[in-house]
Amino acid sequence: MxxxxxxxxxxxxxxxxxxxxxxxxxxxxxxxxxxxxxxxxxxxxxxxxxxxxxxxxxxxxxxxxxxVANCNKHKSCSECLTATDPHCGWCHSLQRCTFQGDCVHSENL
Structure with missing residues (x-):
């Protein structure tokens, strides 16, 4: 989107x-x-x-x-995804909300 x-x-x-x-x-x-x-x-x-x-x-x-974003303020996957911030995504490998480019294996949702 x-x-x-x-x-x-x-x-x-x-x-x-x-x-x-x-x-x-x-x-x-x-x-x-x-x-x-x-x-x-x-x-x-x-x-x-x-x-x-x-x-x-x-x-x-x-x-x-x-x-431009404070992604780490979102403490859960659902909170991260419902924020609808295009700069942030849930990183499975780190189990936290990160900037889209900061996820180790680019596994952001």
Whole structure:
């Protein structure tokens, strides 16, 4: 299933991740990063050209590299799969939710 992932910076220092389904319906936005100083996140977010598990954002005078997903927060296979995060999958060999490319034998569901 193809999904579109949007990363949105907010004026109060949050980086939101929104996953759009096939009918362009969205899930509840997930806060994947929050700046304690509540500095606005600059509108231009840049994916890492080498490792697509990171995104670069600017806030204030700083550039930060942020992981695009927190897969290990999903503690079970069913929780991992129902999250419908295209960056994550259940790795049978590690028995945990990982980034799609981090599974030892690419056995992600």
């Amino acid at each position: 193809n999904r579109t992932v949007l990363f949105l910076g907010t004026g109060d220092g949050q980086l939101l991740k929104v996953i759009l389904g096939e009918n362009l319906t969205s899930n509840c936005p997930e806060v994947i990063y929050e700046i304690k100083e509540e500095t606005p996140v600059f509108y231009k977010l840049v994916p890492d050209p080498v490792k697509n598990i990171y995104i670069y954002l600017t806030a204030g005078k700083e550039v930060r590299r942020i992981r």
